[in-house]
Amino acid sequence: ETGVTQSPTHLIKTRGQQVTLRCSSQSGHNTVSWYQQALGQGPQFIFQYYREEENGRGNFPPRFSGLQFPNYSSELNVNALELDDSALYLCASSLGSRTQETQYFGPGTRLLVL
Amino acid sequence: AQSVTQLGSHVSVSEGALVLLRCNYSSSVPPYLFWYVQYPNQGLQLLLKYTSAATLVKGINGFEAEFKKSETSFHLTKPSAHMSDAAEYFCAVSDSTGNQFYFGTGTSLTVIP
Numbered sequence: 001e002t003g004v005t006q007s008p009t010h011l012i013k014t015r016g017q018q019v020t021l022r023c024s025s026q027s028g029h030n031t032v033s034w035y036q037q038a039l040g041q042g043p044q045f046i047f048q049y050y051r052e053e054e055n056g057r058g059n060f061p062p063r064f065s066g067l068q069f070p071n072y073s074s075e076l077n078v079n080a081l082e083l084d085d086s087a088l089y090l091c092a093s094s095l096g097s098r099t100q101e102t103q104y105f106g107p108g109t110r111l112l113v114l
Numbered sequence: 115a116q117s118v119t120q121l122g123s124h125v126s127v128s129e130g131a132l133v134l135l136r137c138n139y140s141s142s143v144p145p146y147l148f149w150y151v152q153y154p155n156q157g158l159q160l161l162l163k164y165t166s167a168a169t170l171v172k173g174i175n176g177f178e179a180e181f182k183k184s185e186t187s188f189h190l191t192k193p194s195a196h197m198s199d200a201a202e203y204f205c206a207v208s209d210s211t212g213n214q215f216y217f218g219t220g221t222s223l224t225v226i227p
Contacts, residue, residue: 004157033215042204042217043158056214090157103215105150105157 023091137205
């Protein structure tokens with residue numbers, strides 16, 4: 001059984017650029033959630049995708065967008081990067097969209113915006 | 115909106131001593147509650163979760179937590195700390211009406227030999 005994987009592991013961008021982060025779900029999972037974890041903080045929920053549809057969204061602006069593909073892998077896109085977007089981005093997959101389902105987290109992508 | 119408060123951003127215990135990490139939630143309806151652990155440079159791993167079954171929940175690595183509705187608390191305990199328990203611990207809450215998930219700010223546990 002393959003766990004949740006994320007790519008790339010690290011990324012450096014400049015303010016105003018766009019970035020795409022990728023996530024492969026654990027085998028058999030149809031739901032992916034994305035989180036932003038700033039240094040020294042807890043993860044903050046960005047959004048969730050269930051069967052290729054956005055199924056819930058946290059308090060993030062529209063420049064944070066996502067996709068889920070038929071194989072349930074997912075992308076997080078961030079446009080017009082700001083310095084405050086520097087953080088660890090975590091992807092989590094689960095079997096089912098209900099929030100009480102156990103989420104399995106990937107190791108994260110660390111994004112630095114200069 | 116749901117929220118969780120973790121009291122104490124840093125906790126130090128001696129090896130073999132009791133571990134107690136505190137979490138209080140705010141919710142107008144019975145929530146689902148979780149404890150996750152994060153080791154350096156790794157993602158989060160679920161320790162245990164409460165989903166309105168038994169109020170005392172047992173998790174992995176000897177951890178357990180008790181849901182106390184009257185105190186709106188879900189504190190994490192382990193009878194005897196091990197060096198390998200040193201990590202960041204996060205309490206999280208979700209509700210049954212939406213697809214939102216809220217983490218606390220975390221508690222860093224140090225185990226002193």
